[in-house]
Amino acid sequence: MTRFPAPAEVVPAAELGRIHLVGIGGVGMAPLARAMLGRGLPLSGSDIKDSATVQELRALGATIAIGQAPENLDGVDTVVVSTDIPAGNIEVVEAKARGLRLLHRASALASLMPGYRSVAIAGTHGKTTTSSMVTVALRHAGLDPSFVIGGEIGETGESGHAGSGDVLVAEADESDGTFTHYRPDISVITNIELDHPDHFADVAQVRAEFQDFAGRLEPGGTLVCYADDPAARTIAERTAARGVRVLTYGAGADVDIRVTDVSTVGGFPVFTLVTAEDAHGPITLSIPARHNALNAAAALGVALALGVDVEPYLEGVAGFSGARRRMQFLGEASGVKVYDDYGHHPTEIASVLSAARELAGQGRVVAAFQPHRYFRTNTFLHEFGPALGGADVVVVLDVYAHGEKPIPGVGGDVIAAETGLPPEASVFEPDFDRVPQRLAELAAPGDLVVTVGAGDVTEIGPRLLKLLA
Structure with missing residues (x-):
């Protein structure tokens, strides 16, 4: 079990005061820092070594110390940590001694969501690519979304951004169970399988925590779910039974967004996405791997939930050039x-x-x-x-x-x-x-x-x- 259970209430970002990120240069913390800095939030941080990422965040306005020490928390109101930061870390100990607010990274990201139409994208596989694809497609459709993603978008190198639009896209990492900290307007589940055995005892616990994630939608929210995955389908059915809007996708005949006529040209997927109202395609992706047709279907589900103009959005999906370290x-x-x-x-x-x-x-x-x-x-x-x-x-x-x-x-x-x-x-x-x-x-x-x-x-x-x- 995580040291940071889901909080009863989300603290809006404006109420966090001066924020300090422990391990600010990390792959999870740096995107959060970029989004916070873009929002104009007062931010400091520490890391054990200097890096290009640390230097970039300094240039954006963060005060960053190399090395961790009690004095790094002077003037700080909220300290943010990831699961990798041990309870005995000197800054964590000092934060508790001073009575400072101590938040997990996921809770800090949840604090950025109020005031936005928020999209949280989860799944054992495919969440980084789908989050990046949705972000690029929204931009192509004329929106300027905020986003916090655990990987870099290939065409820009960005992983975090505070946009001028009213949509926030967040990659919801299930590895430590803290994806249940979010209260999104739209949740996406790409698939469910056992991974991260240091946190999950078995696949039953994985399924239970994804069910919890799906249950934390804001009132009036939408769940977008891969229905060819039996565990995800069960969650979709249970969620729909509660009166929540659910959009399913997959290759099956009974889904809301059906992936059909899948082939490849030169290794790149070509397919059609069929809904009750229309057929979109053929769509040719700019990234390889047939499974990305399913990620594109999930992305279309987000567009339908948001009410975005689908034609330019899908042009953005087709033109998406990938995320770093994803093929x-x-x-x-x-x-x-x-x-x-x-x-x-x-x-x-x-x-x-x-x-x-x-x-x-x-x-x-x-x-x-x-x-x-x-x-x-x-x-x-x-x-x-x-x-x-x-x-x-x-x-x-x-x-x-x-x-x-x-x-x-x-x-x-x-x-x-x-x-x-x-x-x-x-x-x-x-x-x-x-x-x-x-x-x-x-x-x-x-x-x-x-x-x-x-x-x-x-x-x-x-x-x-x-x-x-």
């Missing part, structure tokens, strides 16, 4: 195309490799996978190998620990041995710095290489391109 094209050298993806769950890996297969055409798919955290790797240890078997050649790195202690018998060597590929095509490489060279030796002109994982495997692609150049 991101890094470049091509010596006839080898290199992509990077954040996938760290067996379902995500299978989807990534399916998309890579369609992009590669006649070429081979070469994957470099880095397992993320020992706890997750242990839970899905014998599922990673079969998922990676969708590639032609696999290089498996050792586990990216993220501060966790190793678990005996849990490592990349086990995964590499279970891909079902020939031994010479499924190798374990524990030396991180050797991976680019191994990939350069294994890849041939016409092949597609994709680096996969939530850790520092993202650094491999640029190094590989330099070796191949």
Whole structure:
């Protein structure tokens, strides 16, 4: 259970006073900081090291200390932390000693929602891409939404923004259960599956917390839900039974937004979205992977809930160029195309490799996978190998620990041995710095290489391109 249960009431941002973000340069905190600064809220923060992100936030007006200390809280009214910040952190301890308001990041984001038509997008997979797609489409439709997303929009590099419009888009991360802190006008559930076993005991708890998330809509709100997922469908049915408006999407005949006639051209999805009133298509996306047709259907559900002009909105969906580290094209050298993806769950890996297969055409798919955290790797240890078997050649790195202690018998060597590929095509490489060279030796002109994982495997692609150049 999280240390920060959902608060009884949301404190409006204007009542937070001077705000201090602990770990302000982090992937979750930085977008929140950008949105707060854009709103003109007085903001300070701290981080353990300087970075380009910290420097950017300073330029936007934040006062940021490198290193954490009690004096960093002088003049502060509200301290914001993420789940990764331990209870013994010196600034957390000091905040409690001074009697300052202490909020989880999710509660602070919830504080930005009053006064907006707020959209919270959740799901085990696809929430970053869908949140980014919705944001870009709203902009294309002439709105200037505020947004706080856990990844960077590819075409602008933004992850947080305070817009002039009346819509706020938030990626609702379920990993620690704090997505139940939001009180949105529109909620989206893209799918439900077990992940984050450090928080969720089993899939039943995952489903229960998504049900809680769906139940926290503001009066008059709308739930947009992927009805081909049995767990999500159950939540949609229960929500509709309470008299709440529900828009379902999927490939089934009984949904409100049906994805039909799905194909690919050059690896990019082409499809039609059918509602009771109209058929929109064919739509050709600018990002690969068939599952993004479903993300586009979810995005259309948001547009219908908001009452946005659908035609320019869907033009924005079609033109969306992706989010960073979501099947991101890094470049091509010596006839080898290199992509990077954040996938760290067996379902995500299978989807990534399916998309890579369609992009590669006649070429081979070469994957470099880095397992993320020992706890997750242990839970899905014998599922990673079969998922990676969708590639032609696999290089498996050792586990990216993220501060966790190793678990005996849990490592990349086990995964590499279970891909079902020939031994010479499924190798374990524990030396991180050797991976680019191994990939350069294994890849041939016409092949597609994709680096996969939530850790520092993202650094491999640029190094590989330099070796191949």
